Amino acid sequence: MEKEDGNRTLSNARVNNILWPLISIMIVAAEEFKFDYPFSRYRALREQKADSSPMTLQEVKRFLDYVEPEWYDYFLLRFMTGMRSCEVHGLQLKHIDFDHRLIKVRQNVVNGEITDVKTPKSRRDLPINDILSSSLERITATLSEPDDFLFTNDDGEPLDTRYIGKQVWHPTLKRAGLKTRRPYETRHTAAVLHLAAHENPLYVSQLLGHSNTRLLFEIYAPYVFNAARNDGSAFSDLMRSSGVIKPD
Template sequence: MAHIRVRPNGRIQFDLHLYGCRFREGTKMIATPKNLASAKATLKQMNAEIDLGSFQYRDYFPKSKKVAKFEQLQRDKYPDRQYPFFDTFANQWFERQKSKWKNSYRDTVRLTLDKYLIPNFGNTLVNELTLTHVDFFRQGLVEGEKSDGTRLLSNRRINNILWPLVAIVSLAAEECKFEYPLRRYRSLKEEKAESHPMTINEVRQFLLHVPKEWKDYFIVRFWTGMRSCEVHGLEWQHIDFDHRLIRIRQNWVNGETCDVKTPKSRRELKMCDTVFAAFKRMKDAGLAESNFVFNGPSGTPLETHFVSRKLWYPTLRKAKLALRRPYETRHTAAVLHIAAHENPLYVSQMLGHSDTRLLFEVYAPYVANASRTDGQAFDSLMQSEGLA
């Protein structure tokens, strides 16, 4: 049972006796009549749940160090439960699945389990997890805010957090033989991806202000549209000067090389004169002594965080350009290639897309005149027929 007592400093304290142990949780509430009434209401709810056997310590004291002790006592009390707890099954699921994933994705899933899912559902039996639990959890993620009042997590990030939960419960229902509770679960509608490519003049300004030793690095990014991980994983063996080709064969992610993102990402890029000259300058400067084309101060391949903090954002500020992600070099390359009337199929293959659909969905609005999707041709026809 649970009780209320007032400490010598005048603050309210909850005193609980659970599974033969005493738990004391202090509060910051001074024992005023109003606060006492509120505490008694909470106490009444606690005792009701204790009587029903549904009390969960973390629901009332989520940041308490005693949560783990309570949950262990709870499990020890009922060792012969038919179904496993969520955290036990989730960890087993992770061990079974991790060999199928790249190391970077494996680390992302592990972080999702440890930061979000296990703290919230760990002490719930897999067969007792309901759609209501998931809805309340997801709503809490949706309502999360940064210090400036903007949303903490996007719908896409929230969907990615909940995907392992859905997979775990689905597998548990199949293997433990209980009714799958998330049949009516639907993912959040994801926001349309926005891009903020640079204009030709902005690219010129950026290259004028970037440190001289890094100019060729950004020329390669602006001219080819390669992903950060592709550029950083580029080795000199992938540069074919004889045939003027860049062979995309691997990525550099979290301090190690790994396979490219998709089968279409494994490709050959033709080097124009500007890109060819950039690689030739780097080779003539002795940079080819390292296996990797681009290396950081420590001599290891470049890391995305280093490029962002030390190169990209400082140069944008110096050039007085609007702040945007380093990934916009890729968007910029796509837009400027379309604006230059390059074949859309060529541009799509250059970027490693599976087809041209994404190319026009994302980038066409920025180059309407070049892609002839601004309605001017239709308007000219109507005017020539005297209908406008």
């Protein structure tokens, strides 16, 4: 099926996520009860990863200028740490260590369920700088119990990722006059801006919970070159000033 604009209503990844559990159940049933199941040789559809679209520093500022005040600290945290939305939604007061200035990433909230972070590398401690310290103090000012969530909906329950995207993220992009992109781009933006600020790639990799730095260079290198002005312009200026290149 297609939408009115011609785009498909379901991506290959979504189709795979729907079909594979059903197919797995039917394969087991076919083996158990001895009947032929035509989808036993089904192969997953090829999934195409979405292109990254990190924000520039100016776009981040514009977004934060236009976001509703009650969501300012939420998105500031995401832009500065690169935490996944499910990780941010899983943060409780007990995970904020003001004494040692650390955010302890220990759990996710996915579809309303609290789960452990997905990989050992995802279980990490993030440093709290002065900006984040002020923000987290505002966020936690009304919290008292260790299990209190930092961010909740109107019913006091942990946030839902789809709600954030539909009700907060995309409306703010529209108000700010910024192009449409996924909420996940806060993570990509954090990576690019940290690297553009000449932070150690190993530190940035650990910040994001990556197993190594390879992903940083594969995905973010072109954006970092532009953000940090490491785009060859310095070399061009040198060539011009040395007289190697003739004036136009």
